[in-house]
Amino acid sequence: MQSQLAERVRIQVEDEFFSVEKAVLVEHSEYFRALFQSGMRESTQKEIQIRELTATGFLIMLKILRGEYPLLSCEENLRAVECAAFLQVKSLAKFLICSLNSDNCILLYQAAAMFGLLDLFRSAALYIRDSYSDLEEYLDCLSPELLDYVESLIPSxxxxxxxxxxxxxxxxxxxxxxxxxxxxxxxxxxxxxxxxxxxxxxxxxxxxxxxxxxxxxxxxxxxxxxxxxxxxxxxxxxxxxFPGPQQLRYDITLTAQEGYLYAIGGEFEKTSLKSVEKYDMSTNTWSFVSDLPQPAAAVPxxxxxxxxxxxxxxxxxxxxxxxxxxxxxxxxxxxxxxxxxxxxxxxxxxxxxxxxxxxxxxxxxxxxxxxxxxxxxxxxxxxxxxxxxxxxxxxxxxxxxxxxxxxxxxxxxxxxxxxxxxxxxxxxxxxxxxxxxxxxxxxxxxxxxxxxx
The missing domain is CATH 2.120.10 (Neuraminidase)
Incomplete structure (x- = not known):
């Protein structure tokens, strides 16, 4: 199975072809994971055609999986939502959540409702709720149900x-x-x-x-x-x-992301630190990660x-x-x-x-x-x-x-x-x-x- 995942497969979407490592698709897409591990004829094919998507959406997905951060147009946002939903690509859905702004939040809210991306749906609704007074004149395009949901939320x-x-x-x-x-x-x-x-x-x-x-x-x-x-x-x-970091520190910078706290730098006994620790909320434990490039306290x-x-x-x-x-x-x-x-x-x-x-x-x-x-x-x-x-x-x-x-x-x-x-x-x-x-x-x-x- 491992040797098969190391192979590349040609994916046809509309009239375009994409050569992608199977392992990348299996790691990030529940659709391809189920396909390649199913034992069906398609799991061993060198070329697969996907009829339900656009080439634009598939290309955006590949860019995200390569670690790129593209700025998307309205049409590209719509195609990206479609691709994230059909291929069940969580990293693409996460990218769309992180890219929410006042220009695209209404479109992404409607698209997420249409394609059933629940995390994006709620995140977009919360963004609209927080910016309600600035966006109010543009909300008449929402259905009564979508507007009611936004108004039911608590603003920050x-x-x-x-x-x-x-x-x-x-x-x-x-x-x-x-x-x-x-x-x-x-x-x-x-x-x-x-x-x-x-x-x-x-x-x-x-x-x-x-x-x-x-x-x-x-x-x-x-x-x-x-x-x-x-x-x-x-x-x-x-x-x-909950416990403090393993290294006692003050004048630290604390930030949080995806279930982790990061305690960055700081001081101890009047000496600046370059060590960084993360707190895993699922295990209630601190562990060291890579040091800062230099010792620093009160890091912006x-x-x-x-x-x-x-x-x-x-x-x-x-x-x-x-x-x-x-x-x-x-x-x-x-x-x-x-x-x-x-x-x-x-x-x-x-x-x-x-x-x-x-x-x-x-x-x-x-x-x-x-x-x-x-x-x-x-x-x-x-x-x-x-x-x-x-x-x-x-x-x-x-x-x-x-x-x-x-x-x-x-x-x-x-x-x-x-x-x-x-x-x-x-x-x-x-x-x-x-x-x-x-x-x-x-x-x-x-x-x-x-x-x-």
């Missing part, structure tokens, strides 16, 4: 938590809370109080599947590391604990098109972008940019763009400059304008649909991303407490969180 809400160290019950700090912005009333309200032993000071924070994860953090003058990690489940309004990290990127700098003037490839367990260099080292920098992603924001210790201390790196063209663009006020709001930017949320104690600023530029959209209330912030998006249950902060 902008939330934040300040930097807090552990406390004792008799010294309980009522400000140790996770808060969310109720935009209708323009009020920050309390979602949950942090566990007494949890620290968000120099901790890594991220979300996955509508849960908040907190790893690391310190307490005390000597920066003792909190060795337990914490998870807040929004649906049940409950906290649970963002996910674009379902891919993990970090931003490092090599003093004093080189910014470097790396991608982590989970399948290969490698940090791949993507691009570099020469800029004077800054006081601080951050990174967020939108579509196939990475936005790197920085301010510096000299004449630009009170302002933010931004550079954009496009993953498709591999080109850098210096962004016009000034996107941060003197309180440093942009370092906590998160993006929902085409809207950027930034926040500080004075105000919350919203920007709209149009043609790769950020345009001021609206102003909301600032976070009611001082200090650094971690921000994220959550889908809150339809209950009355009535405690105003």
């Amino acid at each position: 809400t902008f939330a934040a938590v300040g930097a807090h160290t552990p406390t004792f019950e008799f010294l309980e700090d009522l400000s140790r809370t996770i808060c969310y912005l109720e935009e209708t009333s323009n009020t920050w309200r309390t979602l949950s109080c942090l566990p007494l032993s949890a620290s968000t000071f120099l901790a890594g924070t991220t979300t996955l599947d509508n849960k908040i994860y907190i790893v690391g953090g310190v307490y005390g003058y000597n920066k003792q590391v909190v060795d337990q990690s914490f998870c807040y489940d929004v649906a049940t309004n409950s906290w649970s604990e 990290c963002a996910q674009a098109m379902g891919r993990i990127f970090v931003c490092l700098w090599k003093p004093l003037d080189t910014t470097m972008i790396y991608e982590y490839e989970p399948q290969k367990d490698e940090w791949l260099p993507i691009s570099t940019l020469n800029r004077m080292q800054s006081y601080g920098h951050s990174m967020v992603a939108h579509r196939d763009n990475l936005y790197i924001m920085r301010n510096g210790p000299f004449d630009d201390f009170l302002r933010c400059v931004m550079d954009c790196f496009n993953l498709t063209t591999r080109q850098w663009t210096s962004m016009p304008g000034q996107y941060m006020n003197s309180k440093g709001a942009l370092f906590t930017a998160v993006i929902r649909g085409d809207t950027v949320y930034t926040v500080n104690k004075m105000l919350t600023l919203l920007y709209t991303i149009e043609d790769n530029t950020w345009k001021f959209k609206k102003e909301r209330a600032g976070f009611p407490r001082s200090g650094s912030l971690q921000t994220f998006l959550l889908r809150l249950p339809r209950t009355d969180h009535s405690i105003a902060t």
Whole structure:
């Protein structure tokens, strides 16, 4: 059987022929896995014709399986959905989910409903729900059933938590809370109080599947590391604990993807680390993966098109972008940019763009400059304008649909991303407490969180 899988097979789709390794098709397509392992006559044929698909859709599938990230037109998106459904290719469906944006979400929602791709169907519906006000004028093309489903979903809400160290019950700090912005009333309200032993000071924070994860953090003058990690489940309004990384670390970056948490870099005993660990939620265990290319703490990290990127700098003037490839367990260099080292920098992603924001210790201390790196063209663009006020709001930017949320104690600023530029959209209330912030998006249950902060 192994020797047969090493062979290549010619696939005819419409008038085009594709030569593909059987092993690749068996690995990624349930349709071909069943076909080649069936023992039927077709399983040994050197040439197979598929009549139900278009050559366009099949070619897109092959590009995805080769690790490419093509930008698809409306017609190509439709053909890709058709191919993913007929050949049962999960990696293609995942690619379509990661490529959702305001231009294609309605089409992909309708196509997923038509061809029965349930994960894409729900992901597209959630995207539309989050961008409802921006997309409302285009939703009349949806059937009443599809529109009703979108409106039944809970939109994501902008939330934040300040930097807090552990406390004792008799010294309980009522400000140790996770808060969310109720935009209708323009009020920050309390979602949950942090566990007494949890620290968000120099901790890594991220979300996955509508849960908040907190790893690391310190307490005390000597920066003792909190060795337990914490998870807040929004649906049940409950906290649970899980083990900390094998290497004690603080000032770490935490990101999550497909059932794993990644604790990236950080410090221990005032020494920067280059080690990286991942937490497998199915086994509740941490394991080391490939080190960062260099030791680093508070590493800017963002996910674009379902891919993990970090931003490092090599003093004093080189910014470097790396991608982590989970399948290969490698940090791949993507691009570099020469800029004077800054006081601080951050990174967020939108579509196939990475936005790197920085301010510096000299004449630009009170302002933010931004550079954009496009993953498709591999080109850098210096962004016009000034996107941060003197309180440093942009370092906590998160993006929902085409809207950027930034926040500080004075105000919350919203920007709209149009043609790769950020345009001021609206102003909301600032976070009611001082200090650094971690921000994220959550889908809150339809209950009355009535405690105003």
